[in-house]
Amino acid sequence: MPTDLKPIRRALLSVTDKTGLIDFARALVSHNIELVSTGGTSKALREAGLTVRDISDLTGFPEMLDGRVKTLHPKVHGGILHIRDNAEHVAAVNAHAIEPIDMVVVNLYAFEKTASKPGVAFHEIVENIDIGGPSMVRSAAKNFADVAIVTATSDYPLLAEELAANSGSLTHATRWRLAKQAFATTAAYDAGIASALESIAEPSGPAVFVESLPQTIRVIDPLVSTLRYGENPHQKAALYTDGSGKGVASALQLQGKELSYNNIVDLDACWELVSEFDSTSDAAVVIIKHTNPCGASTGATVLEAYRRALEADPVSAFGGVLGINREVDGEAAEEIAKLFVEAIVAPSYTPEALARFASKKNLRLLQITPADTPRVLKQVSGGLLVQDADRLRIAEADLKIVTERQPTPEELRALLFAWRICKHVKSNAIVYARFSQGHGQTVGIGAGQMSRVDAARFGAMKAILSLTGSVAASDAFFPFADGLETVAEAGATAVIQPGGSVRDAEVIEAANKRGIAMAFTGIRHFRHG
Known part of the structure; x- marks a missing residue:
């Protein structure tokens, strides 16, 4: 004793x-x-x-x-x-x-x-x-x-x-x-x-919270679990929680192997992207590989959305992470179980889905409660960078059509879909997409390239589905006409981009010459990491 x-x-x-x-x-x-x-x-x-x-x-x-x-x-x-x-x-x-x-x-x-x-x-x-x-x-x-x-x-x-x-x-x-x-x-x-x-403006009556950045950043998050290692085996790592009980850090793991550092990073990227889509309107499925989407689609059902997301790039999807914005049913689980997937995050699963996934004992299944994360923190040497989370969304009324040809209704829907996806792709980013059978689908994604032209070329090179009649989204403006010409040569018929380049006139002229419809958003979505 x-x-x-x-x-x-x-x-x-x-x-x-x-x-x-x-x-x-x-x-x-x-x-x-x-x-x-x-x-x-x-x-x-x-x-x-x-x-x-x-x-x-x-x-x-x-x-x-x-x-x-x-x-x-x-x-x-x-x-x-x-x-x-x-x-x-x-x-x-x-x-x-x-x-x-x-x-x-x-x-x-x-x-x-x-x-x-x-x-x-x-x-x-x-x-x-x-x-x-x-x-x-x-x-x-x-x-x-x-x-x-x-x-x-x-x-x-x-x-x-x-x-x-x-x-x-x-x-x-x-x-x-x-x-x-x-x-x-x-x-x-x-x-x-x-x-x-x-953050309270006035100490009386109903509390009025101001949205300015804080004078002091206080990060005191308790340990959830230590991880086997970090991004690589020689790095130590652990997961901490903000105490809200929400988000990926507090998601309930229903089955599968221990989560790795990279799993958690990918799951967070997955959930952030799939949350762009209202589950009451569309089922949405995204497949993430190394924090970038390799396929994303909406559909009438989870099964339909999954099939279309997988169709965009089935090679890259192998060993990926799935984000799903609706309850996963048995029919969808049956199809998903055919692919080697590292992890899935969704708000819920039916008993039939859980029974089907149970045979894949290593598959990590996470059930998540959505979290509102108003700010993003990034450690740099000697301090922290803090910014508001990028929650800005646009609608058709926010677009400025700058070309002679107006986009068709189908092109407009595809452009807005591609823009949502592009927001979550590492810059420089180009997303090719289409709108068919009433839903959006990516058909080619160029991520993290040093040149916007290279992003356009890489997205076209990766495409398995035809790019003819697709649309293209660019996370920042085309600095030269060559980027616009590259997506047009790949088969895109409409483009969405922020605009704001000193050479916008040249880019618009190139679009008009090729009969391309182009919309300016007035905002950009750089995603550096």
Whole structure:
């Protein structure tokens, strides 16, 4: 048995999230640990039939100021902070009738959840700034040599097992682990408060959040898991979460091998692109390889969209990652299962789909809750680059047709489809697409080329389907007419591009000579990485 054990005789419980609370409290009571609690926590414990001592009984002072003051008392913090092996500390607490508290179980007011509610009032945000909770957490974590601080509900089962194995005591190693976790919790909590308050324009009435970039970037994201390695085997890597429970970082893995660093990067690129399409209007499937789409399509069903996406480049699709914007059904799963795919991300799967994919044990299936990521962070040597996420979308009314020939209705739909895809292709980027059977489909993609002409040539070279009658999207303007001429020679009959080059007139003239219809968007979508 470990020699560094400290017995738990009295525990103070004060939690917002009551997940697992009753079972853990029963585990404590089974070791004759006295429960002291506050407000709603004590009510929940009593309703479960547990004997609980009110905090006011411990302190000799009532809760007051609408609960703002209940644990901010010397008999709480003295009970937590005194060093058990320090004779002067022990004498002081005895002189003031302060009872030792050996475990503190606290999770904090859901501040960020409150602050993110639509139309939330400023006073409600302020009332959800926890004071007593973080104070107890810090006190207990500081005195971890004698006190266990529990801030995560996920720790309850492990602690119950350790208490059972050690007759109601915990090891020094466990108390140290809990203390480090506790300080990370309060750091993240304070960072969330600072970030939210910094973005509020006026401290009265409904909270008005300004969208300016923050004065300070605070990134305190807890570890989700360590990964086998990074982009390459000699690099260490891990995944962290922003705590929202949304997005790829918090997606539920339903089956398959452990996710790799590159899987996660590709899945994020996949989901970001497929989210461009409204699932209530169209099923959409994208196939990603090395963060670039090699095929993308919409369809009436997931099966139809998948077949069309695969048709664009079945060679590159081998070993790719799929993003799907709708629930995956059994029919689609049957077809997808014929291809070697590394991972799939979708909002849900039918039981039939899960049953079909179960035979492909290495296939990673992720179920995702969409996340709103307003900003993009990129580390550079010595600091961070921060920008707003590229959420800008255009509609037909936003286009400026600059050529003599107007695009046909079908060309217009294809242009808008190609533009959405091009936004997610590494620049320089050219996307060839078509609109057939009521849906968009890529037919050639030129990604990440140093020259826009090379991107146009590469996209045409990669095309398996015919480019005759296709349209082309360029993520930035054509600096010379040669880019326009290249896509026209490949078979494109209409082009969408930002415009804004000093040689726009030359490019428009070249389009007119070839009978090409061309639309300017007035915006660009560079994607450097």
